[in-house]
Amino acid sequence: MEILEEDELEELVIPIWHTELEGLRLHVVLRWSIVVFLLAGFILSVLSLFSGVLSRTENNLRALKIWVVDFDGSMSPYDDIEPIIGPIITDIIMEDFSSARQSPTLIQCTPHSFQNDSMAVRQAVYEEQVYAAVIINANATSSLQAAVTSGSPSYDPLGIAQIVYNSARDENTYYAYIIPTLFQLQTKVITKFGPRWIEMMRSNGSLNDPRIPTQALSPSIGFTEIDLRPFSPAVVTPSVSIGLIYLIIIAYFAFPFLMPIHNRLNNKRQGRPVKASHMLLWRLMSNFVAYFILSFFYSLIPLAFGIPFSNPRGSTTEVIMNGNEYGKSSFVVYWMLNWVGMTALGLPSENMAMIIGAPWSALWLTFWVISNVSTGFYPLDLAPGFYKWGYIWPLHRVVEGSRTILFGTHSRIGLDFGVLFGWVGVSILLFPFAAAIADWKAVSKKK
Known part of the structure; x- marks a missing residue:
C-alpha cells in the first residue's frame, strides 16, 4: 500500500471555495439551510406547547370553582333559631369575591342542594366536582348566642365554619391559587364580621356582660380547615x-x-x-x-x-x-x-x-x-x-x-x-x- 507524502497529500486537498466544489457546495448549503429551518420550525411549534399550556392561566382562574354553603339554622335542632351568623358571613364573601377577576369563582349554593347534609358537600369536594367549599355550620348562630347568654368558656370560634379542600388532587393549583384565595377569604370575613358583631352586642346591651368569654367577642368566628387528602410527604x-x-x-x-x-x-x-x-x-x-x-x-x-x-x-x-x-x-x-x-x-x-x-x-x-x-x-x-x-x-x-x-x-x-x-x-x-x-x-x- 502506497503511503503519500505530506506535500503530495496537500496537493490532493482543495479549498472550500474551489470551483470544482461549486455544485457540491451549493448542495451542502441548501441541505444545511433546510435542516436548520426545519429545526427552527420545530422549536416554534413543539417547544411552544409547554409555554402555551400556561399562557392563559390567570385568565382561566374563573374555571376553578369554590362553593359557599350556609347551613346555619337549616336543620334540627337549630332550625327554630333565626340564623344571623351564616347570612352575614355569606354576604361578606359574595360581596368581596363573587365579581373578582383573575381569581377562582365563588358560587353560593343552598343547603337543600345537599339534603341539608354538610357531609354531602365534603363528598362533592372529594369527588372533584369543585375545588373547595366554604361551609357555615348549622349551629353557627346557636353556638355563638349560647356562648354570649351562658358565658360558656368552652366556646370555640373554629366551630362556626369549615373550609374543605383536597390538595392531593393537584398540589400546584391548590398552593398557588386555591389556598391563597381561601386565606384571603378568611381574613376578610373575620376582619369585617368583628365590627358588625360588636355593634350587634352593643345594641342589645350584652357588650359589657363580664360572663361573656373573650373568644366570643374577638375573633368571635373562625374557620376549621379540612384537607381531605393532604399532599404529603x-x-x-x-x-x-x-x-x-x-x-x-x-x-x-x-x-x-x-x-x-x-x-x-x-x-x-x-x-x-x-x-x-x-x-x-x-x-x-x-x-x-x-x-x-x-x-x-x-x-x-x-x-x-x-x-x-x-x-x-x-x-x-x-x-x-x-x-x-x-x-x-x-x-x-x-x-x-x-x-x-x-x-x-x-x-x-x-x-x-x-x-x-x-x-x-x-x-x-x-x-x-x-x-x-x-x-x-x-x-x-x-x-x-x-x-x-x-x-x-x-x-x-x-x-x-x-x-x-x-x-x-x-x-x-x-x-x-x-x-x-x-x-x-x-x-x-x-x-x-x-x-x-x-x-x-x-x-x-x-x-
Whole structure:
C-alpha cells in the first residue's frame, strides 16, 4: 500500500471555495439551510406547547370553582333559631369575591342542594366536582348566642365554619391559587364580621356582660380547615410529577439497546433468518416483558424512600393522610399502572423510531416528552381549550392513577387503564407497518 507524502497529500486537498466544489457546495448549503429551518420550525411549534399550556392561566382562574354553603339554622335542632351568623358571613364573601377577576369563582349554593347534609358537600369536594367549599355550620348562630347568654368558656370560634379542600388532587393549583384565595377569604370575613358583631352586642346591651368569654367577642368566628387528602410527604413529589419523565426516557431508550439483540435472529451468519411474523411477535412480547421488569424497578423507588403502600383507604369525608386506595394491594396496582403506562409511552416511540429513523427520532422524543409533561403536570382546567387532547395523553392518565393509588383521591382508575390500553392497542396495530417501513428503508440504503 502506497503511503503519500505530506506535500503530495496537500496537493490532493482543495479549498472550500474551489470551483470544482461549486455544485457540491451549493448542495451542502441548501441541505444545511433546510435542516436548520426545519429545526427552527420545530422549536416554534413543539417547544411552544409547554409555554402555551400556561399562557392563559390567570385568565382561566374563573374555571376553578369554590362553593359557599350556609347551613346555619337549616336543620334540627337549630332550625327554630333565626340564623344571623351564616347570612352575614355569606354576604361578606359574595360581596368581596363573587365579581373578582383573575381569581377562582365563588358560587353560593343552598343547603337543600345537599339534603341539608354538610357531609354531602365534603363528598362533592372529594369527588372533584369543585375545588373547595366554604361551609357555615348549622349551629353557627346557636353556638355563638349560647356562648354570649351562658358565658360558656368552652366556646370555640373554629366551630362556626369549615373550609374543605383536597390538595392531593393537584398540589400546584391548590398552593398557588386555591389556598391563597381561601386565606384571603378568611381574613376578610373575620376582619369585617368583628365590627358588625360588636355593634350587634352593643345594641342589645350584652357588650359589657363580664360572663361573656373573650373568644366570643374577638375573633368571635373562625374557620376549621379540612384537607381531605393532604399532599404529603414531600418525597412523593417525583412519583406524580417530574419523576414520571423517566418512564418516557427508559421506554424510549430500550429500543436502541434491544434492537441489536433482536437483529441477531436475522443474521445469516448465525443461521437461517426467523420468519417475519415470528420476528414481530418476538419483538412485541420481549418489549412487554422488558417493560414489565423495568417498571417494577421503577416502582421500587418510592417504596424504598418510605412512601406508604399499605394504608387503609379511609373515609372519603374525613382527613386521611396517605390513604392508599387499594390497601395492601396498592403497590401491585401501582406497578401495573407503571407497566401499562411505560408500554403506552414506549411502543409509539419504537414505531416512530422505525418510521423516521435517526437522527429525526430525537425530535420525536422531544415532542413526546414536552406534550406529555405539558398535559400531565399542569392543570388542564387552566389551559387553553386547544389542550383538551391532553386528557387522553398517556402521562396524564398515569399521573391521575398514581394520585389515586398514593393518596386515595377520587378514583378514575378504570378510565386511566382504559386510555393507556387504547394507546397500547393502536401501537400494536401500527407495529407491523412501522417494521415494514424500517425494512424497506434498510434495503433501499443497501442498494
